[in-house]
Amino acid sequence: MNAPVPLGLGEFEADTIPLLRLRVQAIRLQADGIHAFELVDPDGAKLPPATAGAHVDVHLPDGLVRSYSLSGDPADCTFWTLGVLREVNGRGGSKAMHDSLRVGELLTVSRPRNAFAMVPSAAHTVLLAGGIGITPIKAMAHTLTAEGKSFELHYCARTPRNVAFIRELRALVPPDRLHFHFDNGVPGQGLNITNLLKQQPAGAHLYYCGPSGLMKACDQASTHWAPGSVHFEHFKPPEPAPKAAPDASFKVRLARRGITVPVLPDQTIVRALELAGFRVPTSCLSGLCASCKVEYLEGDVEHNDYILSDEEKTHCLTLCVSRARSPLLVLDL
Ligand code: FES
CATH class of the missing domain: 3.40.50.80 (Nucleotide-binding domain of ferredoxin-NADP reductase (FNR) module)
Structure with missing residues (x-):
């Protein structure tokens, strides 16, 4: 089988923006079950700029990718701080951070994305x-x-x-x-x-x-x-409301590639694209992080995410949880 083709997702194109290799400079106990992980560039270089509310995706062993907010001063590019609660009944990411990660180790981390940015004009x-x-x-x-x-x-x-x-x-x-x-x-x-x-x-x-x-x-x-x-910003998806009708199948067209892919009732768009040979950058797979946010050109979208504003929903969707109410959804890909 051929390697999946990475899909370009506009400003969130994780595949053309290189991931960072950062060193764990310190791990500090902050509260019951909460540690702060300080990350630096191993060569002492400045870290990419970030704004308040931004998060990064941490690539953990076993292929786990988890999003954590940057909790330090955004003006300080010498180190990043991630605050992580060890969740006993979580999906394993926070346990891996707490139980396995040690000072001096290298971590693969994405560049910052911000789906929770502040409005500068607030009084x-x-x-x-x-x-x-x-x-x-x-x-x-x-x-x-x-x-x-x-x-x-x-x-x-x-x-x-x-x-x-x-x-x-x-x-x-x-x-x-x-x-x-x-x-x-x-x-x-x-x-x-x-x-x-x-x-x-x-x-x-x-x-x-x-x-x-x-x-x-x-x-x-x-x-x-x-x-x-x-x-x-949710850090866990809320309980979904019961659906009035079961999910239906629809088609997704990649406008720039001229390719149409069927999405079955029990598939996400991410999964359907994967089966068609395209790799979508994802992290939370829950509509929380915007890794898979993309513009759409045509179609009636059922938005199931927890991050997009009403304005963004008029032209963007998240591929991990959104579906189409129309028979065809045309993506700007
Ligand atoms: S992977 Fe996080 S919003 Fe889709």
């Missing part, structure tokens, strides 16, 4: 993190502090032992803007998100990241915020 920013969701939020706090912008940071955790980066956060964010909320594992005892988001300060933008309960609460509590002012 005020509300940052809300739950658990390990602090990682992209902390990078945002660095940028907002450096730019002298108005913001507040709310960090929800079970107990103080579950708070990562506490020393850095205290040094970075003035006490009147840094709020810790502990629920001791009792739902309803922590931050009242409905009250916090009841009123949208003039010109404010909201950024949140955390476990599913927090994501749901923020979503429900911010429905009245102005369109385009609420931004979020």
Whole structure:
């Protein structure tokens, strides 16, 4: 069988942008089950630029690829920090990071991508993190502090032992803007998100990241915020809503190649393209990371991702989870 042909996916073309080989400079315990992994160029070169909210894909042994947010100061290109929670019941990526990775080892890492970028014009920013969701939020706090912008940071955790980066956060964010909320594992005892988001300060933008309960609460509590002012990043896909009808088959045409590929009801577009001999760059396979984001030219798309904005959905889709409602979907590939 011939080697699969890598597909170019615009700005997210992982196959034409070389991966980086980075050295683990330090591994620091941050909180219960959370370590920070510091990565540097082995020759001391500067790392590629990144903006707050960006993540990288880490290529682990056994072919695992996992996305982790950059949690350090985006202005500092001398090292990157990944905060990783060891998930006992996860898919194995965080366990491999915690259990196998040692200081001095080399890791293969993608260049940064940002599907959770900040809007620079916000008059005020509300940052809300739950658990390990602090990682992209902390990078945002660095940028907002450096730019002298108005913001507040709310960090929800079970107990103080579950708070990562506490020393850095205290040094970075003035006490009147840094709020810790502990629920001791009792739902309803922590931050009242409905009250916090009841009123949208003039010109404010909201950024949140955390476990599913927090994501749901923020979503429900911010429905009245102005369109385009609420931004979020899931680190796990939410429970999918039951489908009204089973998935149907459709066809995908690669416009620039003039090739049409059938997608069966039980296949993703990624899988159908793989079977046709094309390799799509992927990471989460859950509609969370944008590795497989691509432009489309024709078709009615059923977007099943958790990252694209309403504007992006008019011309982009993620190949790992999206499907077509129309018989044909034409991709700009
Ligand atoms: S692989 Fe992550 S969004 Fe498709």
